[in-house]
Amino acid sequence: MTTKAIADDVVAMSKAGNIEGIGPKYWADDIVSIEAMDGPMGRIEGRAGVDAKGEWWSGAHEIHGAETHGPWVNGDQFSVRWVMDVTQKDSGTRLTIDEIALYTVRDGKIVEEKFFY
């Protein structure tokens, strides 16, 4: 698959409410996930760790609504903009998350995801 085809499918899956299906379908075994923070959550390497992070995030947040914008593509990379209305379950704080995800593709799999806030 081309980067453009993967990008379109990721956005379509997200809009269809199937965000959880993206990882099993597209993450490479050696995927690296990079957040805009220091500490152990700032950079996670490998499917097991990234899966665990996703499970933690889903458990820690209630999602009231989400918009997916994009994708925007250049070469082996594409960007998606997510705008999510969520409540952090621990604190009860409701907030809007507006972020850009930058994905890097190799051999039809996502090898890096990097989040910008």
Add this chain to the structure above:
Amino acid sequence: MTTKAIADDVVAMSKAGNIEGIGPKYWADDIVSIEAMDGPMGRIEGRAGVDAKGEWWSGAHEIHGAETHGPWVNGDQFSVRWVMDVTQKDSGTRLTIDEIALYTVRDGKIVEEKFFY
């Protein structure tokens, strides 16, 4: 300056209509500009070439309106979303350009700009 401070200033300059001031203020001498295309315009290295590209672009398009969204920051990189209503002067075609620009910062200067469509 931090990446965040540069990102905020780039967005503020753009919203104030001073896009042309960004290059002189922030581009490194060895800046690389990467478009989502093959050919000589796909990758331009150095201030002189990037300046010439900017002059060509400004001359070839009439801008009717522009929105600037962001910035989104992670480490030494930040993203901006531009939505522009333009007419290509040669063809007379009016179109909306919706793109993500990914900037990489080193020593307070932008060393790479990469555009996603």
